[in-house]
Amino acid sequence: MIRFAGAMLVLLAGTLIGYAQAARFAARPRQIRQLIHALQRLETEIQYGQTPLPEALARLAGVVPEPVSGLFANIAGQLEQRAGPTVREIWERAIAGGWSRTAMKTPEREALARLGATLGGSGREDQLKHVRLAMLQLQAEETAAREEQQRYEKMSRSLGVLGAALVVIVLL
Amino acid sequence: MxxxxxxxxxxxxxxxxxxxxxxxxxxxxxxxxxxxxxxxxxxxxxxxxxxxxxxxxxxxxxxxxxxxxxxxxxxxxxxxxxxxxxxxxxxxxxxxxxxxxxxxxxxxxxxxxxxxxxxxxxxxxxxxIARARGGCAAAVLPGILDFRERTVRHTLIVSPPQQGKTTLLRDLIRCISAGEWSHAAAAGWGGRKVGVVDERSEIGACEAGIPSFDLGPRTDILDACPKAEGIMMMIRSMSPEVIAVDEIGRQEDADALAEALHAGVRVVATAHAADLEDVFSRPVLAGMAERGMFGAYVLLSRSGGKVEHRVIAAEQTSREFKSRPKPAIRSPDAFAAERPVP
Structure with missing residues (x-):
């Protein structure tokens, strides 16, 4: 009886791990897309509104869902409170702190960090170029992430179940 | 700090x-x-x-x-x-x-x-550092009142940089708007509608349209608006009785102010100049002064930490300056003699 219960637990755990992994594969392209939407909004704020960065970022946080919005809300809040000397430092800190809550990986992170290093530091035309460059990089990553999703999403789900089954068989 | x-x-x-x-x-x-x-x-x-x-x-x-x-x-x-x-x-x-x-x-x-x-x-x-110094207009205001029209005269505040022009203008706006005329004969006049064209955002220091300095209850502010255009917009849209602007000196400003004068609006403006002679040697200001656009001049000067002012009515200046031939170029010695370096 106890053996059976243990086996069920292992199976359950394996399945959950598999599903969690699959969810990450599905979430990554979705979050990259949200990030691109946010940057499009930023482009508008810079070009037409000439909105100061703290306000612009707070607005971005309003148009995309969590966890991407949390990143921007965090940066905007710190800028308003003057928590750090420069945008670059605040931006880097916020990304380092909040990135693990997202499903996104290193290439997206680097693209966003590069953008943060230039944001607010130059004229309008130059800023728009940087934002557009970051969007292009993110779009490339989005395509790659979608391919990965198609390839690995189902696989990691079945892998979870099957791996757990293997463990059960070996232990029994 | x-x-x-x-x-x-x-x-x-x-x-x-x-x-x-x-x-x-x-x-x-x-x-x-x-x-x-x-x-x-x-x-x-x-x-x-x-x-x-x-x-x-x-x-x-x-x-x-x-x-x-x-x-x-x-x-x-x-x-x-x-x-x-x-x-x-x-x-x-x-x-x-x-x-x-x-x-x-x-x-x-x-x-x-x-x-x-x-x-x-x-x-x-x-x-x-900007500061509001409430009460600094009280000494100036009685000198620039127009008792017949129950308002202020067209006034130009003149001083070199750093002597408190904007601070004085700010307090004048507040007093005119609130009706604190500091003169017994003017006690019952009440406040006037004041239109401020704040090109440099220095007079009101507006944040999202709300001034962070007290400019009085009857004051409208056009923030960050070019003076010439702003004066015309004010006259057309806000029916001000007094218009206040900072640091005039360009021909467009003069034209717009002339327009305001003819529309029956009183003008309080500031300008960079060391003294009245400087005013009369700057082409645009001189042109305005010669056409008799200003009714009074307020000169600011500073000794130590204290700001002193002198109000001169236009009648006195015109007599004084028309009789005197103006040198085209002044020698540096003349400057040194006039403005002792502290």
Missing amino acids: APNVPDLFVHPLRGVLERLPEHAAMTLEEIRVRENRPLEIGYAGRYAFVRPDGSLAADGRSAYAPGREECRALLERVTRHSLYAVEEELKRGYITVEGGHRVGLAGRAVLERGTVARLKDITGFNVR
Whole structure:
């Protein structure tokens, strides 16, 4: 009886791990897309509104869902409170702190960090170029992430179940 | 740090300014930051360099020199981390920050088609502390009243930079708007509708359209609006009885002010000039003065920490200046003789 219960637990755990992994594969392209939407909004704020960065970022946080919005809300809040000397430092800190809550990986992170290093530091035309460059990089990553999703999403789900089954068989 | 110093500086520059001696902190007028060069402050009409421990020195060699990172952070705070949003201000060379403090900037100019498009490599900052000094208009106002029309005369406030023109204008606006005429005969007049065209955002220091200085209950403000256009907009839309503008001097300003005068609106304006003679030697101002546009002039001068003013009615000036031939160019000696260096 106890053996059976243990086996069920292992199976359950394996399945959950598999599903969690699959969810990450599905979430990554979705979050990259949200990030691109946010940057499009930023482009508008810079070009037409000439909105100061703290306000612009707070607005971005309003148009995309969590966890991407949390990143921007965090940066905007710190800028308003003057928590750090420069945008670059605040931006880097916020990304380092909040990135693990997202499903996104290193290439997206680097693209966003590069953008943060230039944001607010130059004229309008130059800023728009940087934002557009970051969007292009993110779009490339989005395509790659979608391919990965198609390839690995189902696989990691079945892998979870099957791996757990293997463990059960070996232990029994 | 003095309570009205803007929160723009980062450690360690911030710490140095916080350790300023009390008397300097309370009368602080300017903070001059130059990258890798001595930190300088202006207070009570004097200047001094600041040592790392906050004490004042006449000699720059022992003074604290702000570094590159501090200057970058200062620029970011002044621009609210958004250089792209202040391109127009960079073209003019100054930015007005929260609280009405004006930060002058110096760097390398970038030209486009022969005119200054913006500044880059900004390494020089002059933070001018704005302060509201309630009551400073009380002494001036009785001198510029027009008793027949129960309002103020067309007034030009004249002084060199740094003598408190804007501070006086601010308080005049408040008094005119609130009806505090400081004169027994004018007690029952009530306030006047005042239109302020605040091109440099210095008079009202508006944040999201709301002035952070008290400009009185009957005051409308066009913030960051070019003067000439703004005056016309005001006349058309807000029916002001008095229009107040800062630092006139261009031909467009004169034309717009003439328009206001003919529309029956009283004008209170300021201009940079050392004295009345200077006013009459600046082409635009002289043109306005000769056409009799101003009814009164207020001259500000400063001795020590105190600002003194002199009100001169236009009738006196015209007599004085028409009779005297004007030299085309004045020799430097004449300047030195007229304006003793403190």
